[in-house]
Amino acid sequence: MPSAAERTRTLVQSTCSAVLLIPGLTTAGFDQLIPLDRSVGPEGDLFLEFPADSPAVRAATYAHDELTAVLEITDVAPVSVPHRIRGRGRIKGRLTPVPGMAGPGRMMLRLETGEAFVDDLWGAQGVEPEEFRDATVDPLVAQEAELLQHLYAAHGEQLNMLCGLLGERTEGRCATHTPAVVPVALDRFGLRVRLREADGQCFDARFDFPEPVRDMVGLHRAMHTLFEAAAP
Structure with missing residues (x-):
């Protein structure tokens, strides 16, 4: 399974929505605290780009290196x-402006990673700054949303067949009523689906790949193997 540090790093460098929370900054609208862009530096610090006149930039500029x-x-x-x-991820640290790193009308802010935490489908866990710095991003993060949407739209029949791989847990239920199977998460280690039954109850199932995939070629091969195993 992916480590907590890898999951946190992947969240940060994904397209998931993010907001910068600054204690005491109560007058700013929620949309004013959403970074235009975000990235991770070699030391594990976060670089967040904002409009130069945003409340976050003003707060960081006048805080004299004491803003958390x-x-x-x-x-x-x-x-x-x-x-x-x-899931949700949180990165807490000291916030400072970095002049000269952003384009006209923008300002880069650096969030020095002090504490990190992730609470997701794998569970809740803290992450040390050094672990976050050294973690790698999941290679499928850029394509995950598109891949899940494609699976959901074009491979419903094959997804439903995965029920047959779950053994005794669903043997009786799948024989009388096949739950709706929805792909909910995909990473280099495997596919997670959510099974929804007729009464509205849900449960998740995880299908691990034979080995971690590194790219789209490896993913195609792994998914073919998975669907082949589920075929009647």
Whole structure:
């Protein structure tokens, strides 16, 4: 399974929505605290780009290196599924402006990673700054949303066949009624689906790949093997 540090790093460098929370900054609208862009530096610090006149930039500029902030990331499944929020990540640290790193009309802010935390489908866990710095991003993060949407739209029959791989847990239920199977998460280690039964109850199942995939070629091969195993 991906480590907590890898999951947190992947959230930060994904397209998930994020907001910068600054204690005491109560007059700013929510949309004014959403970074235009975000990235991670070689030392594990976060670089957040904002309009130069944003409340976050003003707060960081006049705080004299004493401002603590939290970047909060919310991960929402890209397909329609019950309990759609897949997880949240939080990075807390000291916030400072970095002049000269952004284009005209913008300012780069650096959030020095002091504390990190992830609460997702794998569970809740803290992450040390050094672990976050050294973690790698999941290689499928840029394509995950599109891939899940494609699976949901074009491979419903094959997804439903995965029920047959779950053994005794669903043997009786799948024989009388096949639950709706929705792909909810995909990473280099495997595919997670959410099974929704007729009465509205849901449960997740995880299908691990034979080995971690590195690219789209490896993913195609792994998914072919998975669907082949589920075929009657």
